[in-house]
Amino acid sequence: MRLFPHPFAALVVLVTLGAAAQTPSSPVGSVSPTTGLVLRDDVVRALIHESSGDRIHDGVQRLALLARDNAGGYTEAAVWTKAAAEAAGLKDVRLEPMKQGPQWRATRGELWVAGPQRYRVTSHADLPMSLAIKSGSFEGADLELVDVGTGTQDAEYAGKDLKGKVVLTRGHPSATLRRAVTKLGAVGVVSSYSTPPWNLPHRLDGDFPDQVGWAIVPPGLVPEGQPAPFLFMVSDRQGRELRAQLLTGPVKVDVHVATEEYPGHYGILSGVIPGTRAGEEVVLTAHLDHYKPGADDNASGSATLLELVRTYTTLIRQGVLPPPVRTLRVLWLPEFEGTREWFALHGADPVRRVAHFNFDMLGASLSRAHSRFLVSYTPDWNGSFVNAVSESTVAFMNRFNGVAYPPRKDFRIGSVTGSRDPLDAHLDRYSRGSDHQLFNDHGIPGVAFSTWPDDTYHTSGDRPELVDPTQLHRAAFAGLSSITVAAWAEGPGALDLARLVAVHGARRVAEDEFRARRDLASAPATGVAGMHRLARAVVRAAYQRERDALLSCVQLGAPAKAVRTMTQSLERAEAQALERLDADSKARGVSLKEPAPSEAERRARAFVPRRVKGQELASFDELVTRAAPEDQPRVATVQAALREATTALRERGEGELRFYQLPDALASYADGKRSVADIRDAAYAEYGHVFPVEALMDLFGLLERGGIMTTAR
Known part of the structure; x- marks a missing residue:
């Protein structure tokens, strides 16, 4: 037995300890021939096997117990998330109060069918979303229930006295509230509506008869000082049961609603994983607010952020990863409203935010929710x-x-308690619908991760048991893989990233050229000249997009000279692509000379809009609500053009989110350099639809009158 270690053994120990003490190398490197990623293969394995969809699902179950659509429940969720974030290793964790304002809460909400066989239809205590937000207090017994069908047609109200009665509808409750309550004197509404308009292509009312929809009593429905009406939401099955009872005779209901408004606020929860380079951030967001249960939307995104933090802090502590180059800023906040306020509070911080990643609706079982x-x-x-x-x-x-x-x-991404569903992930062209749109509107490149469509969206069916831990794990890895590149790339790694950008950019511009040449080939002879101009706009926009993508790598530390060589290659390829378009057009044997510009076209070429600083997040829909009477014809022109566009895009097979808040998407092109005519062409490149220049002039004219835009020249 040797009592003392051999001197050579001691040397080995010292060398080993010295190696272990060294800072781990950057996870970002050259494109892997195995994975196609600019991450080292061992880092990819570490990100997969340290992260856990099962842990995320635990967080989903915890958050789904809370009604986060009111300040009380939201605050409880934020406090729990704050403690969990601190336990996961997030630094400088703060819960920042938002603006004080009137908040709503319900202490009771019950709907009963009266009579000798009295029974309770629904209860806020059992399902908080069964009583719509902003419902007013009310006590009443033996109130007559009157069915108005969808509540949208005159014939459905004909001959019906609604004063002091309760209205039953299967249509959108807002329309029924405005008509039955404010005009005809009903005291409240019971609605079995559950399918939002932008989800209509994916499910119809009645497809899921036991789902209860989520709703709100519209603000300003009744004059100030008058009590708001109540609105109960029931399932399609419950609605049909009530209608069946009405066929046998009058139905009376008892209503017990106790609500109150009080001063309060929501909050913005934030924290950081500190980076080594000052003044640069990568921002991660998930909206924490939503109804109970709201498991996929958006307990899934909120819980995933916690797991991303835990994964990173664990791998940094273990020495697998060095600290990030750029600080990771993690935000949990109310959707849209919270992001707008965060920008109001922190948009002017002396920080360069190089990228944003948004996590919203991540975990729906792809097979059970018919999702992607x-x-x-x-x-x-x-x-x-x-x-x-x-x-x-x-x-x-x-x-x-x-x-x-x-x-x-080693590259399988799954969870112990999750499914073994095959993955079929997709990249979609830009669409709005969550907080990433606000970051893009502010000029920060924003990416959204989501599962859509979802059969349980905005209903009581959005429960933890329909959230798949395997899908959560896959969404978490997608975030980890992308964020790691954005937060750790610098110097040689940023140059490797630029090479990846160049390779993928070549494929994307080829696809755009294909689309441009296909559209040109399908144009009638009389439309070749106009389509030739639009096809060239598609190609120019595609190459400019990829040049911008390459230049964004310079901000990360890629050598400017090397990146410039890549952009010059793109410029040569663009010239060749435009020559091919010209050849296609000339082969049609028609004149490529467009007719003389109309007066509207000349004005559109002269109008160069620029968004007013501080108005980056202003919404056209909000502007419309306060438009002056003399502006209503222009509003109507814009809305008609947008309806035509959405119809055309829908018939072409585009998803509903592609044209969600379309006027704001068009407004985001205003950079003080593009004319309205340029924006028309750029929008065609993005959406493949020709927006009438007259409608665009009205759109930007209204935005200018509303103080959102100004004229650059």
Whole structure:
């Protein structure tokens, strides 16, 4: 037995300890021939196997117990999330109060069918979303229930006395409230409506008869000082049961509603994983607010942020990852409203925010919810390296998780308690619908991760048991893979990233050229000249987007000279693509000379809008609500053009979120350099639809009158 270690053994120990003490190398490197990512293969494995969809699902179950659509429940969720974030290793965790304002809460809400066989239809205590937010207090017994069908047609109200009665509808409750309550004197509404308009292509009322929809009593429905009406939400099955009872005779109901308004506020929860470079951030967001249960929307995104933090802090502590180059700023906040306020409070911070990643509706079982896992591109005008990173991540995940039993277990992304569903992830062209749109509107490249569509969206069916831990794990890895590149890339790693951007950009511009040449080939002879101009706009926008994406790598530390060489290659390729378009057009044997510009076209070329500083997040819909009477014809022109656009896009197979808040998407092109005519062409490149220049002039004219835009020249 040797009592003392050999001197050589001691030396080995010292060398080993010295190596362990060294700072781990950057996770970002050259494009992997195996994964196609600019992350080292061992880092990819570490991100997969340290992160856990099962842990995320635990957080989903915890948050789904809370009604986060009121200040009390939201605050309880924020306090729990704050403690969990601190336990996960997040630093400088703060719960920042938002603006004080009137808050609503209910202490009782019950709807009963009266009579000898009295029974309770629904209860706020059992299902908080059964009593719509902002419902007013009311006590009443033996109130007559009157069915008005969808509540949208004159014939449904004909001959019906509604004064002092309760209205039953299967249509959108807002329309029924405005008509039955404010005009005809009903005291409240019971609605079995559950399908939001933007989800109509994916499910119809009655497809899921036991789901209860989520609703709010519209603000300003009744004059100030008058009590608000109540609104109960019931399932389609319950609505049909009540209508069946009405066929046998009058139905009376008892209503017990106790609500109150009180001063209070929501909050913005934030924290950081500190970076080594001062003044640079990558921002991660998830909206914490929503009804109970709201498991997929959006307990899933909120719980995923916690797991991302825990994964990073664990790998940094273990020495697998060095500290990030750029600070990771993590935000939990109310959707839209909270993001707007965060920008109001912190938009002017002396920080360069290089990218944003939003996590909203991540965990729906793809097979049971008939859903897809989606990652969005940034808008064309906001080209960034994040698009190539997203593409490479999605391609890697599909390749190694496209079957139930992939041959490489080290790249399998699954969870112990989750499904073995094959993955089919997709990248979608820019669409709005969550907080990433506000970051893009503010000029920060924003990417959204989500599962859409979802059969349980905005209903009581959005429960933890329909959230798949495996899908949560996959969404978490998609975020980790993308964020790691954005937060750790610098110097040589940023140059490797630029090479990835160039490779993926070549594929994307080829796809755009294909679309441009296809549209040109399908144009009638009389429309070739106009389509030739639009096809050239598609190609120019595509190449400019990819040049911008390459230049965004310079901000991360890629050598400017090397990146410039890549952009020059793009410029040569663009010239060749435009020559091919010209050849296609000339082969049609028609004149490419467009007619003389109309007066509207000349004005559109002269009008160069620019968003007023501080109004980056202003909404056209909000502007419309306060438009002056003399502006109503212009509003009508814009809305008619947008309806035509959405119809055309829908018939072409585009998803509903693609044209969600479309006027704001168009307004985001105003940069003080593009004329309205340029924006028309750029919007065609993005959406493949020709927006009438007259309507665009009215849109930007209204935005200018509303103080959102100004004229650059």
